[in-house]
Amino acid sequence: MPRTLIKSIATIAASLTLAYAVAPAAAATTAHPAFKVDVSGKGAPIILIPGLASAGEVWNGTVAHYCGAKNQCHVLTVAGFAGVPAVAGPLLPAVEQQISDYISANKLDHPVVIGHSLGGFIGMKLAADHPDQVGRLVIVDTLPALAAVQMPSITAAQMKEMAAGMRARMEAQDVEAYRAGQQKTLASMISKQEDIDRALGWGKLSDRPTVINAMTEMMSDDMRQDISRIKAPTLVLGSWIAYKDYGTKPMFEQMYKAQYQQLAGVKVELADNARHFIMYDDPTWMYDRIDNFLK
Template identity: 80%
Template sequence: MPRSFIKRIATIAASLALAYSAGAAAAPSHPAFKVQVTGQGAPVILIPGLASSGEVWDGTVAHYCGSRQCHVVTLAGFAGVPAIEGPLLPAVEQQLSDYIAANKFDHPIIIGHSLGGFVGMKLAADHPDQVGRLVIVDTLPALAAVQMPSITGAQMKEMAAGLRTRMESMDAETKRANQMKTLQSMITKQEDIDRAAAWGKQSDPATVTNAMVEMMSEDMRSEVGRIKAPTLVLGSWIAYKDYGSKPMFEQMYKSQYQQLPNVKVELADNARHFIMYDDPAWMYDRIDNFLK
């Protein structure tokens, strides 16, 4: 084989190696979450809630990812994904924005549950030109204001600090018992409760506490006014029927989202907090109509 040919092949190989290494260096990293990509077509980003795996969206992916490409994230510190240093929610928000830009997504659909819905809300408010449509599954702009709508920012931070103290003072057995009790109020079927509990056991306790405190400390009620994306909010109320009627809970949801100009709020009758488990048909029907 001529030496000139060998030299030419070596030059091409070196050039390719440099190109790939340059591309890898240029690609933004996202240690605040891992991503599972499924399907082809217009992008959909799905964000799970506190201490949950992206697997919570398996049924949603099966429903939507024939004609769309789903990017299912699991946040750092949850369900076995390594934790990161520093506040989680701002890191996830910024890295999701970078991920959208790096992949040149054209106004993707964002679907988030609970804490994931709060992250989606912040992403759409802080980067309004990046998000096409937003689906928020059972969360609110100001969780701390549910019982006291007039609560101030300082009072929210004080309440969140108290929550941190309570969570950090619990021993492991008490935490497990509280987790199971909480999940039983949020999910109906035992197999789904067990699945979510397993994710909780794989989650970093400090990350779970810090993320919950971060969310409880924030008031997004006025910030949602910066969201440009049409937004669908799907809520639940049946687990709290002893505390009020459906119209009362609907009014509470709508009042928290009143600054969001293009929002539709609907509450499920037969689903607890994990609507994708308790009544997926209802959830898909509402999202289908919204996307049309």
């Protein structure tokens, strides 16, 4: 893979940091402090997990498409993001375990789990660590090992070192630089200005230490071998068009498939007209792929 493409993808991965009915009693914040839940519809359960610094509202169109008489949607917003109070301690393990507890407490029968970006990574971990709970898994534009994009043979120690360096650079930014970084990053991830503005609003309401910690946790982790434990049929939807100056679609497809090669039966598809927020840029394409996957 050309060095320019590798550097671009690594920069994109690091820059991700800047980016209904009443819920049942078991969904109360006091029971699951690592996230809040909004529930709508009836029928087969779907859990939707947004990405870094995003609100559950990012899935509004998806909820409208899927939830009603046949499906019940459980839309999460993670603690510390978009105005939801932050929690102490490592965030990703807490969210993963509390989603598992939520599934058990609400007797959700093998829910479909759909996650975007950081939410896709959480869904991946949930399906690997609790393989008998997840019915089907949809991962929207994330990878099992972001740090390995730059160096596929990276060691665990090198991964942690890279993540620590990223944390230090982010923590050193002043408020103005941080906000400018958010604007630049989201403009590369979303096509329409109104959608960029919406995501910027969520970012302003997000707890900065939580955002930095969550991204550092993800950048430090390598799920490439762990995904072999996933039993759920899995669909991975990726994007590449925003980075076409650095490589071709087949090159990006190769990268995605290489990272997911330990997940038996995984289906990988890349959108031609959507940036990172596929649910905003090309929802019709996304719904068509998920519709066919869920048949």
